[in-house]
Amino acid sequence: MSDISEIVARLAALSDDELLAVLRAATAERPTLTGVHAALGTAAATDDAIVDVDVTPDTEPSLSHESPANLGASGQVGGLSAVPAVPVPPTGIPPSAAVGGYSPEGVPTFESVRDKVEQRFGTAQGMGELDRQTPAGRSADEQWEAREKAARERLDRIRKSLHSNDIETTEP
Numbered sequence: 374m375s376d377i378s379e380i381v382a383r384l385a386a387l388s389d390d391e392l393l394a395v396l397r398a399a400t401a402e403r404p405t406l407t408g409v410h411a412a413l414g415t416a417a418a419t420d421d422a423i424v425d426v427d428v429t430p431d432t433e434p435s436l437s438h439e440s441p442a443n444l445g446a447s448g449q450v451g452g453l454s455a456v457p458a459v460p461v462p463p464t465g466i467p468p469s470a471a472v473g474g475y476s477p478e479g480v481p482t483f484e485s486v487r488d489k490v491e492q493r494f495g496t497a498q499g500m501g502e503l504d505r506q507t508p509a510g511r512s513a514d515e516q517w518e519a520r521e522k523a524a525r526e527r528l529d530r531i532r533k534s535l536h537s538n539d540i541e542t543t544e545p
Contacts, residue, residue, distance in 0.1 A: 384392060393413060400410040474485025504510040 384395065387395065393416060397410065397413045400406040400413060403410070474482055474488075476482060505514055
């Protein structure tokens with residue numbers, strides 16, 4: 374079964390119950406197809422009788438399908454994945470909890486934003502502490518302190534001079 378049209382023809386020849394059983398077996402234990410598998414389970418539950426068909430082929434698979442040369446990075450034939458980049462649950466299936474810090478609609482969760490902000494704040498604090506431990510950082514701190522001291526002294530002189538001017542103008 375190396376030709377896709379042959380596979381499609383064989384699947385088309387199956388009854389609905391047999392096709393449903395084949396699809397459920399093919400999607401079982403595949404994390405990216407969990408939604409499809411659940412939808413197939415819902416479809417199977419609506420029918421009165423579920424046919425359990427052995428879906429293993431009667432013939433040996435050709436080696437061309439299983440050779441690593443034909444498999445892409447995703448492990449699928451041809452290396453192309455039919456799964457979209459962001460899985461969207463089918464209609465009727467409740468959305469799962471936020472995964473990876475994003476809601477099912479793609480909006481960042483409050484917790485993920487808070488974690489990012491805290492991580493950046495911590496990184497900035499750590500960088501500041503490391504900078505102050507270097508000779509250049511210590512020099513900058515010393516310069517800052519010297520300027521602060523000079524500014525305080527200048528402000529005190531200005532205040533004293535203003536205060537002495539007020540006393541002179543109020544005395545007759």
